[in-house]
Amino acid sequence: MIVRIVRRVTFGSLVLLVVAAAALAGIGWHQGYRLYVVHTGSMVPALRPGDAVLDRPAPRAVHPGEVVTFSIHSGPDSVVTHRVVSVDGSVVKTKGDANRTVDPWTLSMAQIVGTAVVLMPRVGYVIVYLKQPLGLASLVTVAVGLTLLWQLFFPPPSSRGEAPAPASGPRRRHRRAGKAGASSVAAG
Numbered sequence: 001m002i003v004r005i006v007r008r009v010t011f012g013s014l015v016l017l018v019v020a021a022a023a024l025a026g027i028g029w030h031q032g033y034r035l036y037v038v039h040t041g042s043m044v045p046a047l048r049p050g051d052a053v054l055d056r057p058a059p060r061a062v063h064p065g066e067v068v069t070f071s072i073h074s075g076p077d078s079v080v081t082h083r084v085v086s087v088d089g090s091v092v093k094t095k096g097d098a099n100r101t102v103d104p105w106t107l108s109m110a111q112i113v114g115t116a117v118v119l120m121p122r123v124g125y126v127i128v129y130l131k132q133p134l135g136l137a138s139l140v141t142v143a144v145g146l147t148l149l150w151q152l153f154f155p156p157p158s159s160r161g162e163a164p165a166p167a168s169g170p171r172r173r174h175r176r177a178g179k180a181g182a183s184s185v186a187a188g
């Protein structure tokens with residue numbers, strides 16, 4: 001009985017957690033929040049390769065010291081995350097924290113896609129791993145394995161050979177007449 005309650009509460013909590021995370025991610029995506037993975041060491045020590053950056057939508061104006069993500073060309077790695085070093089009218093100059101010089105390009109506000117809200121150490125490795133076909137397959141394999149282990153260690157009552165408890169009332173034992181239970185009378 002207690003195992004069944006624990007199982008239901010655990011399963012319900014996991015489902016609720018997954019649904020809440022998916023809803024939060026969907027709302028954030030709809031509002032313009034994006035997650036980027038850091039590929040180079042140009043922002044060390046603030047950001048290292050394998051870290052992830054959660055960006056909010058680009059503001060109307062940026063200020064020196066802000067970490068921004070911007071687009072400099074098209075392609076799969078078309079965005080860069082660096083720190084703003086100067087703003088002169090509509091011209092923005094950036095620099096990676098680990099770089100000695102200011103970036104060679106000048107940006108307009110239209111090229112800035114977002115500003116960093118949350119920096120997540122090493123989360124980028126997980127994101128890149130899960131984007132791979134084998135990464136997603138391994139996640140499904142682990143989920144199936146955990147489900148099977150749960151069933152192995154906490155099987156449902158019907159598979160353990162136990163009869164389900166009656167819905168109401170205490171169990172009654174009935175005596176059957178037979179050799180062991182019958183009394184004998186000696187004739188004499």
